[in-house]
Amino acid sequence: MTKRKAEKQAAIAGTRSVSWLSSDAAETYNDCLAPISAFAARKARLQQTQTQTVVTTETTTHTEPAGEPPSKKPRRSLEESQAQSTPKEDAKRTTKRGTVKVEKTQRADNGTAARETRRKKVEVEVEQRETEASSSEESEGEDAVEENAAGVIAVPAAEDGCEFPADNTMTVEFPLSKMRLNKSNIVYSDEDTLCVRIREKLSIVLIGHYDLWVKRGVVSLMGAKLHPSPRVYRVYAPSTHSLPVIKCVTGVDGGAEVEFKSCHSGITRLRDLSPLYQRVWNSGNTPADKLSLKMAGQDARRTFSVLHTSADDSLKRHLRPLHLEKQWSAAIKVLSQRAGRLQVLVCGPKASGKSTFGRYLLNHLLSPAPQTETNYANTDGVAFLDLDPGQPEFMPMGQVYLAHLRSPVFGPPFTHPSLNNEREGSIIRAHHIGATSPKEDPDHYVLAATNLMEQYRALLATYPQCPLIINYPGWIFGTGLEVATYLIRSLGLSDVVYMSEKGPMEVVEPLSQAASASRTPLTILPSQPTEFVSRSSAQLRSMQMQSYFHMAQPKGVSHPMWAEKPVFKNRPFRVRYAGENRGVHGVMTLGSQISPELLCESLEGAVVGVVAVEGPDALPSPHPDSTTTNVESQAADNDDDETSNADVDMDDVDGAKTNLTIPHLATLTTPTKESLPYISTGPGSSTPLHPSSSSTLGLAIVRSINPTTQTLDLVTPIAPSRLIQSLEQGHALVLVRGVLDNPNWAVAEEYYGARAEDRRVRRNIKRRKDAGDEDDGDAAQDQKVLGLLKERIRRAKEVPFMTVVEDHGRRRQEEVEQQRALWKLRKKAGIESEDEVGY
Known part of the structure; x- marks a missing residue:
């Protein structure tokens, strides 16, 4: 008995290093193990409840820089996972079947050979696609992985070490909408418009960008409650962030009617200039779109798609809905009751959900219940003091600013990198920090924050009922904690919100003391981070910077436009x-x-x-x-x-x-x-x-x-x-x-733009050839155009600070996998020095 117990513990210790498997394999694997520690059991239950359908295999050590995702390792199959069973189970199989071990080894060898054959076949297919002259181009509402034969290598931005690629991540079906689109809830539809009826307490999720018009009932969207009115709201729902959920709060005859309409702002064309904007918007029609576009024709495309589950996405991306914690909702209701007297500072560790909470609170304050059904107008707006130069909301990185918002905002920061529309909002005053972290010059940072607070007090003379939301960065340790406590004591705030229930106490105690000294209520909320994202923080900063330099606000146009x-x-x-x-x-x-x-x-x-x-x-x-x-x-x-x-x-x-x-x-x-x-x-x-x-x-x-x-x-x-x-x-x-x-993205734009134009021309030539509409004159003209494009691509390769690597084999396959990779967000429980803090 003692010997078997020792063998059992040794088997557990030997297999404990195996990471998470698929859901079925994990059940089989866990059945073979003895009871594990309570900490490991809680960790497993927590991951199952949070992700439900996302399975990850993490490496034990990861020392590679986080500038670009490294190539993925081959995913372990279910057979391989089950093959790594405990010695106890192997002994049972040997006793019952005798020679089963030899047969199992042979099957494993055959499976390895089959997988190697499939891998080589994939490489051959990649090489064949690269040698072809053209590849299919993405339409306005469709994204796909760019099939380039070359990769652009630039100097990666420095990362803080709190983000790393999540290897071997597999996504399966995950519920998004609580209602399935069918003929009974489609009011009308055409190639650009879709009007649906959402029953009370049900929700719908879309990916892409669209104009939303509430016709009947009341719906909630990212903290805002939208009532029936002539107002049309622009919504951006890319796959880089959790998708916004549109939920019916109050209905007429049991439901609300909402119209979605395609919009052509040009932001989708940025994918032709940067691979970071690829696989971001909606791709091929989903089952719900095919149903609503039956009468519009096969070639009809909208700039949005309705998703019932993540399996409806043809690109099989990691899609999740944007839900709000119940404690967050209760805190937002309490804070919004202060109305014009609200001056709240939102702080917390990195990746704790500060920006999401601030965006929800902002939208909630900008959309209170109307006095009547038609004549409500928010006159005072909301002031937003952004003190996070690393991930600002309404300006590119390196700035701290005071913004005056008059309309809810539905989209991530790279969809509104600046405010130039007086109807939506404007920048009152901004200061250039020149870095993504305030630690470069804390004294100048404090002076800038104090000056912006004085500008808010001057704004109150014109808008006396204008509340204030202050977004503080994740710089919450060391000198950052001293700055936060100083601001709490000196700015005369009405509330402080700390976004982490896990402490640490060396941060919570000074914040509590500063709040008590200034008689300011301190609210501690649970963090709500996104465990997996498709873009790192450095990549999101590049996307926002690129969007900033391409965005314009033409006169007479209510929404911004992007130049391609x-x-x-x-x-x-x-x-x-x-x-x-x-x-x-x-x-x-x-x-x-x-x-x-x-x-x-x-x-x-x-x-x-x-x-x-x-x-x-x-x-x-x-x-x-x-x-x-x-x-x-x-x-x-x-x-x-x-x-x-x-x-x-x-x-x-x-x-x-x-x-x-x-x-x-x-x-x-x-x-x-x-x-x-x-x-x-x-x-x-x-x-x-x-x-x-x-x-x-x-x-x-x-x-x-x-x-x-x-x-x-x-x-x-x-x-x-x-x-x-x-x-x-x-x-x-x-x-x-x-x-x-x-601006490495700016250096590579001409190259990516030339490649995209070359693909468009080749696709048009192929379409004409298939239709039989091409004659000898057209063929000569096509060859001339292709020659000019080839020369343009050649010149684009020779710009400084960029190296184009020509490789048609394994490297390109790894680059495609990198574009599909997810990023794991990790918060440090404690720090040893201020230099280790991620901002």
Whole structure:
């Protein structure tokens, strides 16, 4: 008995390193094991309840960088999993069947040979597809994996180590909608429109992007309750995030009628410029779409698709619905009752759901119950103070800002990278941090946050019932905790929300003490992270940055549009950086100073912040020991002096700024050999501009520098009228070079765009040949066009900072698997040093 018990424990210890299997294999495998520890059992139950249908096989160690997902290992089949049984079970089989072990080994060898044959067959098929001249192109509402024969390798962005690819992840059917689309709940439909009837307490999930119109009843969507009105809402539901759920709250005759309509904003065409935007939107028609498009024809495509389960997706992506924790819903209801008195700070560890909670609270505040059925209008809106420069909501990375929202927002950050529509909302004031983490310069970060809070108090004079939501980053340990407690004590908040019930106590206790000292209620909510995502944080930042530079707000159009042309093909803004009529008055760097000899090289191709210097107080002094400078610095921070300046005529103020700012700035600049006005404040590091007298207008990419004409070519989505207005007000424009990620996506856009155009032309040629509509003249013209495209692709490969690897075999197969890979989000339970914290 003792011997069998020891063998049993040894078998358990030997097999305990085996990771999670499929659901059927796991049941068989667990039956062969003795009772495991309570911790392991709780972990297994927790994973089964959270994912239900997602099965992962995690490696014991993972030391590869998280810049790009590594290739996946072969997935263990059910037969292989069952073959690894315990010695006890093998002994039983040997006793009963005698030679079963030899037969089992033979079957395993045959299975291995069969799998190797299938693998080689897949490689041959990949090589054959690569040697073909064309591949099928994705239509407006359809995504597929790009079948390129080459891969683009760029320098990966630095990751924080809290995200890594989840190997061997298999997705199976997962419920999404609580109602199945059928003839009884379809009110009407055509090739662009679908109107459905949703019964009370039922929900429907769509993927893609669409315009939503509530005709009857009340529905909830991402925290907002939408009532019947003429208002049409734009909804973005990509596969990179959990899909929004549309639920009937109150119905007329037991249900609500909602109309969905296709919209063509151009955002789907970004997939032709970047592989990060591939496999994001809806692909081939789902069973529900085929039912609703019966009368529209086989070629009909919408920009959205209805999904009942994740198995309806033809691309077999990891799709999950966006549900809200019950404790979150209760907290949102309590906070929304404070109305205009609400000033809440949302903080917590990384990947705890802070942004999701803030977005739900924002939408809930912007859509309260109407006083009547038709004439409700939200006049004061909601202020959103975003202090997370790594993953901002309404601006690209590297910024902290105050936004004034007037309409609910339905979509992830890369669908609204800026606010240019007065109807939807606007940016009140923004400051350029120049980094994805506040730890680079905590003092400047605190000054920027304090200045934005002062701007909110000034906004209350016009909108007295405007609540405030503050989004704090995941920088919650070490210095970040000190900054958070300082903000809680000094900003006069009404509530603080901490998004983690697991602590740690060394964070919760200081937050509780700061909240008690300021008499601010502290609410602790459970985190609701997404365990698996299809894009890492660095990739999402690149997507948001690319969307920012491609988005525009045309006049007379209520929703933004995206241009599908590479950004470097747009006409740049050419500004002078020297002379009397110059547009750029200075160039400065954040962090460690760059040698003047290397400034030109470091600026070309870099992302810079366009900062407007509103007064001389924003500039550091060239003589730090000067008594006059210290007096001026103290006067700039004195509220009494600011109050006295309010009585001065604005024309005189603008004239004073014009006369003082530019001359004072000239004393700080040192011309380089290219005559660039380099702002240097001393050896070592660079002092940033003071937030009280400076603000950022947006970001720009320095396309080129011409020392002969002393001009800069800038690519920027900032409206020219805004730049001119800032110069007319006497502001000096300064370009700030921080430590943001390099725009590798912009370098590769021309290559991907040329490849996409080549695929479109080849597909059209093939279609004409199949239809028999091509003659000799068309064939000659087609060959000419294909030759021009081939030359365009060749030139696109030769750009700097990019290497195109031609490989038609195993490497391409691994790249396809990487595009399908998921990312595992992991939070650290504790930290050893501040440097290990992920932001």
